[in-house]
Amino acid sequence: MSDLAKEKARLLKKRGSLSSLGSHEVRAIGKTKDSISTLSYMEEHGHHDDIQRPTVQMENTYRITPSRRFPVLTVKDLLKDVLTSYLQEEKYETELCRQMTKTITEVVKARVKDLMIPRYKIIVVISIGQIKDQNIRMGSRCLWDDNHDNFSSHIFKNNSLFAAATVFGVYFE
Template sequence: MMMSDIAKDRTAHLLKKRGSVSSLSSHEFRRKEPHGRAKDSMSTVSYMDEPCQSEDASRLTVHMENTYQLGPTKYFPVVIVNHILKDVLTTYLQEEQYEPELCRQMTKTISEVIKAQVKDLMIPRYKLIVIVYIGQLTGQSILIGSRCLWDPKNDAFASFIFRNSSLFALANVYTVYFE
């Protein structure tokens, strides 16, 4: 054996213990370049030869559970959410007068409060959308429409309208079941 062959065998033996083996230890080949020179090529293959003690712990029995569900196990409680909407709108807007800048901030605040209280119900796998409208009450009429694509068996919404002498407010909570 030549000295380079002994070095290759030692390297291959060391790499084999670590889990990586050079393909030159078993197969050597030369690739011709376009200029006629030969070029050495080396590739590596990683694998596990001998498991160590830390790997024995990872080979413990794993129990798999089927988590696929065909529908929600707990449905969205529309009646409870309607009470939340009524309480929040009444609490925040009972004594307020319509001021455009104040109402703009109140829509953000009220929608965040409603969203937090509905999330506290901990209804699994539902995505929430909370929309709050506040407008001045001056004898006009308004028509607000919404359109959504959903599954009527699993998805739901809750809505509440509040009025005082100066303003009106409409709060909608849409819930879409996330499969």
């Protein structure tokens, strides 16, 4: 084994992978190319590799109606609470509102999922805009089952901005 290979092996054992080496360490072992391939190692095999788990066979429920309806009023109160807490004191700024839209969407989706409504797909749409002398009209389309699917929405306004939030609950058979 050459000295260069021994040095690489020693550094890999010390650090875990060649890509984690600093540029001065790579030059020190004689490799000056721009591209470095990553080589990782694992000293011990995990015990979880030896255990084979049985596959779980799920049975069809043949349920075509929901056991629990989409809670429109609960979700509306949730939307009102989240929008008010996040946007009450905010002023409209383009970059801030772009990030706030993503954050509020994730928070609303997580809180609706915490309600554990079985077999409903949750879709959250939030728009934040600046209040000036303009109007806005928003709409949405999708395949809809009037008997099972539902939605909840809330509009928030302060002196500087508005937010329109809608949560769709679409029953998944």
